[in-house]
Amino acid sequence: MTYSSGRLTFVAAFAVLVVLGVVIELIRRRRLQERYALLWIVTGLVMLVLAVWRGALYALADAAGVAYPPSALYMVAGLFVLVVLLHYSTVLSRLSEQNKTLAQRLALLESGSKAAEDGDRRAA
């Protein structure tokens, strides 16, 4: 082998643990909701398994036709990041839809109370 897979295991596992630690800490400080952290945690755990369990990584690389197994790690990471991004796009879409609904309801509510005030003034 021309590369040091032992070092790769260590670096990858360390990086994943740092990310998982940051995610947990963000939840703890209530800056990240559990529902939006789940995908990150799943991603982290899969990466951790592949980094530590070399047999699985090699089998995966073999199955996917990747000649250099550590590249398979990047491939998997890239896939998961794509899924996370797509998930965020759907979340963003839902939020903007809800934001529109809120703005509309609030505007209608305010114009209603303003109309009521005008009515009171006319009556006075």
Added chain:
Amino acid sequence: MRKAAIVPAFNEARSIAGVVAELQASHPEFEIVVVDDGSTDETAAVARRAGAEVVTLPFNLGIGGAVQTGIEWARRRGCDLAVQVDGDGQHDPREIEKLLQPILAGQADVTVGTRFAGDGTYRAPLARRVGIGVFARIVSLIVRQRVTDTTSGFRAMNARAIELFADEYPFDYPEVEATVLIFRHRLRLAEVPVVMRHREQGRSSITGLRSLYYMGKVSLALFVGLLRPRPALAK
């Protein structure tokens, strides 16, 4: 003493009128608020016709957000007692008395009607029973008290609990986390055996992929919750 009956309802047009009527018949002293969680059917109109106050959310928030809306409603009205009753008719309002008793006696701040501690006629599907059982064990360990049903939404609470939950309540699938929240804020929890009916309409919202999400989200929340410092004693 002002008392509120909070009924979260999402597309329960077919059962909500019955629930409201039963509440009025068995507990006329309760002010009934139906929190319509962005229903796409006639839930709000039906509930209003039945004589309940209706708060309609502009879109579906999920059960946690809906219940908290009702609790905030109760707080603003100055209620010192609130019960939470599902809009699908599976909770029998005649059982409310059992929930209120420990609170009125000053022995508990929150009571939860449980299907498992008592008469034992309730049979959930196996997978669900296992899931409920696992969380019940974990929660029992955390709160150092035997808890048998962490999924029941049939609850009663006093003014202290109304105050706490109006400020802090889990967003979706809230029951497990709420149980831990009660303990962390040093409120007293009591489980009360009740008889529940089969749902009049509809099925559990937790199936398939959602149950995976449910398990993951609740486990994560429980775990991270343990890493937070315990809140200071409430006034």
